[in-house]
Every structure is written in structure tokens, then in C-alpha cells.
Amino acid sequence: MIRKNSRALIVLALSVFCIMRSFAQIRPEWTHPFPAFHIAGNLYYVGSEDLAAYLIVTPQGDILINSNLASSPPQIKKSVESLGFHWSDIKILLISHGHYDHCAGSAEILRETHAKYEVMAQDVSVVQSGGATDFHYANDKSMHFPPAHVDRILHDGDTVSLGGVTLTAHLTAGHTRGTTTWTFDEGEASRTLHVVIVGSPNVNPGYKLVHNARYPQIAADYRHGFAVLKNLPCDIFLGAHGGYFDLEAKYPRFKAGDKNAFIDPAGYKAYLADREQAFEAELKKQSTAHH
Ligand SMILES: [Zn+2]
Secondary structure (H helix, E strand, O other), rough: OHHHHHHHHHHHHHHHHHHHHEOOOOHHHHOOOOOOEEEEOOEEEOOOOOOOOOOEOOOOEEEOOOOOOOOOHHHHHHHHHOOOOOOOHHHEEEEOOHHHHHOOOOOHHHHHHHOOOEEEEEHHHHHHOOOOOOOOOOOHHHOOOOOOOOOEEEOOOOOOEEEEEEEEEEEEOOOOOOOOEEEEEEEEEEEEEEEEEEEEOOOOOOOOOOOOOOOOOOOHHHHHHHHHHHHHHOOEEEEEHHOOOOOHHHHHHHHHOOOOOOOEEEEEEEEHHHHHHHHHHHHHHHHOOOO
């Protein structure tokens, strides 16, 4: 009787675990507010504690990178306005990749600002279907988000220009089919700084890197992405999550007067090496399991 009950308990616990696992986790640091601040040149941070969003201000209007969660737009708007800029000046909306933590707010932002939505070709279907065509999360409704219409389809190496600023879209796929790393140069008084906003080199839990029928070239795409990232000149190292570039540690230094806190070419290299090693280890594990 006791045995039977404990077995029932285990089954119950397992099913609760499975139900919980199938729901998208909104981590507290994704919604915790974070002070908006000037990074360098015309580049500003307008994201939350961990979900990064960037504003690039030009005389012809502004570019916003990442719309984050469906609940994020009011928070991003508040950040933009706290810096003295106008929400309606956002003319172009870009994203790091088509997952709900970076693009779920797009539909609302596009509606409010009338910005043009410019997305890497391989993520367009995911963005326009609200995640329904995602190679991994198609059947997980908790990972879906409000669909948004894409105005311009980008391809690897395409540029986005506004008011004298030019950003380059680098396809660094694997995490999604269209994961995009953005680069541009910040001209400051006496120097030019190469900015890199990493799209995501991470292998999510459950990703199949071997014999993935829905995304056969996934492992090759990750490898190509690492090769691309390693070749990008980087002074200011940024990414889709604050955690990639250690925003939590760098911001207090920056705030205390270290204007170079985000200039971190060594940190960029170390981050890529760490992520590449994690990817190769996971690939090896999955390849071994298949033999
Ligand atoms: Zn993602």
C-alpha cells in the first residue's frame, strides 16, 4: 500500500514537473527594471536587468534593437523617455532572434511607433507566425507570442542605415535559423569603437544537434556562427541578454566613472571560447549517444 502510494506520488511529481517544464519560464531578471543609460556615441541601453534592448539615436529617427517579452514595451518606452527621447521617433525595429524573450513585444511597438520591422530571412516565418513555425518550439504554445508583420527581409551581410548610422546584420544561426548578430561603429571624439551585439550562440535545453529532422544543418550553422563571431572586430561587447557580457558587474563600474567598462575585447573572446566549448561538448555527447 505504501509502495503503491509512493509510486503514485512519483508519477504525480513527474507529471507536475513535465507540465511546468512545458511552460515558458519568465525569469525575474527578465522583468526587473534596469536604469536606462548611455553606452557610447549614440548608443543607449533601454532593456531590463537581463533582457537587453538598445536604442541608437540619429537625427533622422531612432533604431530599437529587441522588443523583448509581450509585457516589455511599456518598460522599454519608459527607459527611452527617461533618456529624453521620444517613443514615436523609433523608425526601425530590429531583433537578435525570433524567440519570445526578444521579439514578443514587437507587435505592440510596431503598432505604437509605426516603425519598420526588419528581420533576417530565416527568422521571418517564425516572427510572422508568432513562433508557430519554430523548429523546436512549434508545438509549445507557451513559447508563442503575438505575430508581427515584417516590412523588410534581411540577408546575411545586409546593412540597415538611418541618419548616418549603418548597422550590419550577420547571420549567426543555430539558436534560431535566423539568429542575427548586429555590428556597427561608434565614432567618438577621438576614436572609433566596434560594437558587437551577439544574437545568441547558446544551445537550449532539448535542442537536437544530431539527426534533427526539422533543422538538419543545425550543428553546421552553429559552427559557422562561431567562425563568424570570432572574426568580428569587437571593442564594445554586448548581446541579447545582459548575462552574455556581464552587465550586472560592468554597469556599477560604468556608473562609478569607468567610461570604458563596456570596452571588453578580451571578455568577448573568452565568452565565445566558453560558448563554443559548451556547444562542442553537447554535440559530442549527442553524437556519442547516437552510436
Ligand atoms: Zn533565444
